[in-house]
Amino acid sequence: MVKTVQEALFDITPEIKKLAALSEKNNQIEKDLYTKYEVKRGLRDLNGKGVLAGLTNISDVCAKEIVDGKEVPCPGRLYYRGYNIKDLVNGFLAADHYGFEEISYLLLFGDLPTEKELSDFHDLLVERRVLPPNFVRDVIMKASSPDMMNSISRSILQLYSYDSKADDTSTENVLRQCLNLISQFPMLMVYGYHAYNYKMGEDLFIYAPKPELSTAENILMMLREDRKYTKLEARILDMALVLHMDHGGGNNSTFTTHVVTSSGTDTYSTMAAAMASLKGPKHGGANVKVVQMFDDMKKVVKDWTDKEEVAAYLTRLLDKDAFDKKGLIYGMGHAVYSVSDPRAEIFKDFVKRLAKEKGYEKEYNLYEMVEHMAPLIIGEKRKIYKGVNANVDFYSGLVYSMLDLPPALYTPIFAAARIVGWSAHRLEELKNVDKIIRPAYKPLAPYKEYVKLEDR
CATH class of the missing domain: 1.10.230.10 (Cytochrome P450-Terp, domain 2)
Structure with a gap:
């Protein structure tokens, strides 16, 4: 059977297998060498302690405490801007309101909002829950992907083309871009999911977010054909978003945010890079x-x-x-x-x-x-x-x-929360660090004399 050029692109041919074997052979590094040269694999020591690579005010992950002058493991604690996550969750649950918007304000700006500040911030996010004209048709519906993380990443990169100040890295402009993406992310996620299902033969329904609803409520409303959800469902999804918002500067996707931001690139490229990291099964997947x-x-x-x-x-x-x-x-x-x-x-x-x-x-x-x-x-x-x-x-x-959420959206929901943390860390990196992040790798390959092609 003769294959088309398009089909041939996805073939793993005998030649590719041969080259892959050669690649594996010449990329192999003996594990003992990592110990010999004191390389911190994964930028962590054997006890799991990370190599200090930066400073942050945004969040803190505590797993050890000092007892009698020694570090000993302790029950884990997570702090957002100095506040214990358990206190924050208990606070908005006791007040009977949704936490996503309140804790987003805290992570982005460093203070817990007053009632007016929270109301104004909610309105600010609401007015940004829009996509460019025809974006759903021209971007999301075209070449829809079965993997929602890839679908969302593509949409984020495409939004660059609609931004007249896409490469401006001033605090004001980056904050504007981050607020846009935080607000737009649920739509990119849910619409991408519906677009792929439509491609697979299911009915298509695209609902606009409602201004009076919280982020969690809008996700459930836009996702379900009947637009119905219970208060308990929305409360638990809201809590999930808060718990996943940030986790220190060293987690893989947030460190990616710092690394890519340090190069001076734009916000859309930075968020797409963080998405690529979070997608991995050892991280958000x-x-x-x-x-x-x-x-x-x-x-x-x-x-x-x-x-x-x-x-x-x-x-x-x-x-x-x-x-x-x-x-x-x-x-x-x-x-x-x-x-x-x-x-x-x-x-x-x-x-x-x-x-x-x-x-x-x-x-x-x-x-x-x-x-x-x-x-x-x-x-x-x-x-x-x-x-x-x-x-x-x-x-x-x-x-x-x-909650009857489709597995295809499990990791994107994580991302819908973590984009708040990524935004906070991007703003922090831009404010404080003026050097590109560039750790060292020790070369092991011996130097060789060049051999002419006819002599090899």
Whole structure:
């Protein structure tokens, strides 16, 4: 069968396989050399402590404290602009209002808003919940992608073309761009999802956001054909957005934001780069992998209450004999936290309530069992240098599934929150740092004499 040029683009030919093998051979670096030259792989030491690469006022991740002059692991704490995340969440829950807009103001500007400041900020975001004329038709509907992170990234890059001051990196202009993107992101996400479903033969419905609704409410309203949602659903989604907004300057996508910003590039390119980082299954894509892993587990494990059967499955995961054979228990472990992830703790309380209301108690009990058993099994099978605990991704996927959110939007919802943190860090980088970020890599290849083509 003769293939078209277009089809041939996607073939992995014998020649490509041969070249790939050559690439792997000449790109291999012995792991012992990283220790010999004291390279901090992942910019972290063996205990998970990150290499100090910058300073920030925006958020702080605490996993250790000083006891008797020594650093010891402690329950994790997360601070936004100096405020404990638990206090912030409890604050807007007690006041019975949505938190996304209030905490966005805090992260961007450094202070908790007054009632008037919050009202004005909400109105500022509302007036920016618009896309350029025909943008949905000309960009989002064209070449729609099954991967929403790629779809949104493409839309963000296309917005550059509609901005007459796209390359202006003054604080005022970058703030304008960031506020636009924060406001537009839910539309880029939901419309991209609907566009792909339409391409696959489903009905198309595009709803404009409503000015009186919060960000979380608008996401649910625009996503569902009947536009209906419960207050509990909106409250939990709003909380998820707040918990995912920021996580220190060193997480992969935020560090990407700092690195790319330091080059002097535009806001749209910076956000697209951060999106590319967040998409990865070791970062924002982890919540999808958790759900997929549990879906496989529920098929394989016949009795979800049998600890021995569940333990056997977890062991097979680590032995690369189950699910995706990557040797990972997704949702377990964190680069910083070793005792507990405060975001997971906050989420867990609401997961339990939602599971009871939605009839997901059996699934919740399985998740809780894995949460308790996985660290023990990992400790038996692997040499670990710090504690292993459930991270926020462990429960967020379950929450989203109970909210009937499509898996294709799990990571984009993370991004819809994290773009606030990226914006704050971009503004901070532009204000304080005037050097491009450029760490060193030690070259290992020996110098060689050039050999003429006919002599090789």
